[in-house]
Amino acid sequence: MLSAKIEEKYCRQIHFLDAISMTLVPSQIENESLQSDSMDEATSNNIPGSEGLLEKSYKQMDNFLDLQHNNIQRQLIDARSLIETMKLEQFHLIEEIEFLHADNHRLMEMLYNKEMAEQECEDHNKKSNGTEFQESTQVMKNNEDTNTMDLQAKLEKLSQDLKETKLLNSQYLEDNASRFSQDDQIDIIRSEVEMETTKTIIHLQEEIDRLQSELHVRICSIDEENLSLRNSLAAKEDEIRAFCAEWESATLELTTFLIDGSKSLGDASRQIKNISCSFPHVNLWIGEHVERAANICVEKEETILLLQKSLEDAQKTVMQMEQQLNSLKGATIALTEFQQLDNNSSSKEDIHLTTLLNDSFDKKKFSGDKLTSKEDHDP
Structure with a gap:
């Protein structure tokens, strides 16, 4: 009866250990699948604009998860080896229990045979002396006591082994419980890290979209400004x-x-000189009038020379303005190309170009007004 209970208890322990070993692997596979799904989802939400930061965070997460995966695999291997060892010990204990059960059965048969022999001896020795019967009875009792003590020692040894096995099982269950709690904490931390990473990626994506929209609006406005400047x-x-x-x-x-x-x-x-030479002795008024006319002619010639010089200066100014216009064209083209790269500097260049253009037109207008004023002052 005792051996049957022990066998049933050990069978239950074996089934429990098998169930633990079977649940460790699916839980690990499920964790790995969840990890891979979370990483795929984070990768699908990735943005090219922030690849360096995301790749660094992914590398750190991968290193942490690889270390965690290796630790869990090592713990799983240790648990499997411990389960195999305990199964082997339980197998040896079951064999010992079966051996003790057979020995007990053999002893029970021997006891039954002895009882039958005693019964026969009692029936046979009823007619014999009482002293011989007592001696034989004493010998049989001594043999029974010896067999009973041996059986009791074996049962005590078996009970001690059972206690040790129970202690090992309890320690193993406590270790598994602590490991499961650590795995749960690791899963919680992993899920929190994945959630934070996902939130960061979403925030970066929104920021990039906002910046792209602002950049698009700015580029459109700059294109419109360039078009108006070109016109x-x-x-x-x-x-x-x-x-x-x-x-x-x-x-x-x-x-x-x-x-x-x-x-x-x-x-x-020349005509005036001829006239003055032809009338040398005419009154003084004619001479003065002729001299005044000669002076006026000299002044007119000087004015003509000044006007010619002003004309040459005006032509030089026109050539300079044409050169400035060509340089302004080149600057406008370079400015248009540069505005597509740097929006802030483009506004400064536009202002500078506008000032240069206004200065050139002011200079041209000033030169034209100066020439016109000279023509107006000269009769």
């Missing part, structure tokens, strides 16, 4: 061309007028 520059170029054409025609007319005036003044001065 204004084209209009200014047309105005400059028209102004240059008018200025060239006016310069040509002025040159021809000055040349004709110079010729007519030269002819007049």
Whole structure:
């Protein structure tokens, strides 16, 4: 009866250990699958703009998870080896229990045979002396006591082994419970880390989207400004061309007028000299008038020379303005290309270009006004 209970108890322990060993592997596989799903989800939400930071966090997480995976596998191997050792010990104990059960059965048969022999001896020795019967009975009792003591010693040894086995089982269960609690804590920490990583990735994605939208709006506004500047520059170029054409025609007319005036003044001065020479003894009033006319002719010639010099200066100014216009065109093209790379510096370049353009037009207008004023002052 005792051996049957012991066998049943050990069978239950064996089934429990098998169940633990079977549940360790699926839980590990499930953790790995959850880890891989979380990592795939985090990777699907990744942004190219922040690859360095995300790759570093993923590497740290992978290293931590690899170490954790190796520790769990090592613990699983140790648990399996311990289970195999305990199974082997339980197998030896079961064999010993079976041996003791057979020995007990053999002793029970021997006891039954002895009882039958005693019964026969009692029946046979009823007619014999009482002394011989007592001696035989005493011998049989001594043999029974010896067998009973041996059996009791074996049972005590078996009970001691059972206590040790129970102690090992309790320690193993406590270790497994602590390991399971550590695994649960690790899973909780992993889930928290994955949630924080996911939140960070989502925040970075939103920030990148916002910056991209702002950049797109800024680029559109800069394109519109560039288009308006190009249109204004084209209009200014047309105005400059028209102004240059008018200025060239006016310069040509002025040159021809000055040349004709110079010729007519030269002819007049020669005629006046001839007249003054032909009338040497006429009254003094005619001489003074002729001298005044000669002085006026000299002044006119000096004025003509000044006008020619002003004309040359105006032509040089026109050439300089054309060079500035070409440089402004190159600067505008370079500015347009540079604005696509740097938006802040583009506004400064636009302001500088506008000031240069205004200065050039102011200089041109000042030169034209100066020339016009000189023409107006000269009769």
